[in-house]
Amino acid sequence: MFSLKDKSVIITGGGSGIGRAISLLFAKQGAFVNIIELNQVAADETVAQILQEGGQAKAYACNIVNQGKVLEVFQQIGRVDILVNNAGIAHVGNLENTSEEDFDRIYQVNVKGAYNCLFVAIPMMKEQGGGVVLNMASVASSVGISDRFAYSMSKGAILTMTLSIAKDYLKSNIRCNCISPARVHTPFVDGFLAKNYPDNIDEMFDKLSASQPIGRMGKPEEIAHLALYLCSDEAGFVTGCDYPIDGGFTRLNN
Known part of the structure; x- marks a missing residue:
C-alpha cells in the first residue's frame, strides 16, 4: 500500500523540517524525489540521505518567487506526477506592526511561490493525463491566531487556492488537497x-x-505520513479537502 513507485515528485522546501520528512518518506515509497530549495546545501543534504538509503533524488536551487526560474527547473525535471507545495516563511505581528515590506515578503514566498509552481505544473499534469497536488496550509487558515496577520493571510490563500484547483481540474484527473498543521517541532x-x-x-x-x-x-514524520496517504492512489477519491493535523488545536481548545 501507499506505493509511489515510478512517480516523479516535486517537493518545494525539501531541505529541512516537514519538507525533508516528506522527501525521505516518498523516496522510501519508490518515488523519484525532486527537491526545489532556496538553500542548496540543505537540499543536497536531504538528497545525500535519500541516496544513502537506496532512493532516488535530485536537488535544484531555485527561488520559487521567480516564475521563469520555476519554469526552467520544471522543464529540466520533465514530468511531475505529484507536486508538494511546502516551502514557506513566517512572520510575527498584527496589522499595525506588519510593514508593507513584511507583507510583500510573506505574499511573495507563501502565495506567489505556490502559484508559480501550480502555474507551471498544472499544464504538465493535464498533458500527461493527471496528477496530484498537495499544498501546505496551516491551522492559521481556519482559526484566529494572535499576531499572525500576514502569515494567516497567506495560508488562507493556500486553502482557497486548493479548492479552486480541485474544482477547476476535476475533469483533467488532477486531485488537489491541503494539510493544515498546528505547531510542528522543526528547525524552523x-x-x-x-x-x-x-x-x-x-x-x-x-x-x-x-x-x-x-x-x-507534532513531528515532521507525522505530517509526512498524512502527505503520503493524500498523494497515493489509495486517496483516489479525495480531492478539495483540508486536513488539520493539529493535536486537537482547532476543535478541542475550549
Whole structure:
C-alpha cells in the first residue's frame, strides 16, 4: 500500500523540517524525489540521505518567487506526477506592526511561490493525463491566531487556492488537497524562537507545545505520513479537502 513507485515528485522546501520528512518518506515509497530549495546545501543534504538509503533524488536551487526560474527547473525535471507545495516563511505581528515590506515578503514566498509552481505544473499534469497536488496550509487558515496577520493571510490563500484547483481540474484527473498543521517541532520553530524570544526560549517552547490539547508539538514524520496517504492512489477519491493535523488545536481548545 501507499506505493509511489515510478512517480516523479516535486517537493518545494525539501531541505529541512516537514519538507525533508516528506522527501525521505516518498523516496522510501519508490518515488523519484525532486527537491526545489532556496538553500542548496540543505537540499543536497536531504538528497545525500535519500541516496544513502537506496532512493532516488535530485536537488535544484531555485527561488520559487521567480516564475521563469520555476519554469526552467520544471522543464529540466520533465514530468511531475505529484507536486508538494511546502516551502514557506513566517512572520510575527498584527496589522499595525506588519510593514508593507513584511507583507510583500510573506505574499511573495507563501502565495506567489505556490502559484508559480501550480502555474507551471498544472499544464504538465493535464498533458500527461493527471496528477496530484498537495499544498501546505496551516491551522492559521481556519482559526484566529494572535499576531499572525500576514502569515494567516497567506495560508488562507493556500486553502482557497486548493479548492479552486480541485474544482477547476476535476475533469483533467488532477486531485488537489491541503494539510493544515498546528505547531510542528522543526528547525524552523527553533529558529523562530531564537529570533523572537531569545530571553525565554524554553518557556515559549513549553507554551507553544501546550497550545495543542494533546500536549506536544507534532513531528515532521507525522505530517509526512498524512502527505503520503493524500498523494497515493489509495486517496483516489479525495480531492478539495483540508486536513488539520493539529493535536486537537482547532476543535478541542475550549
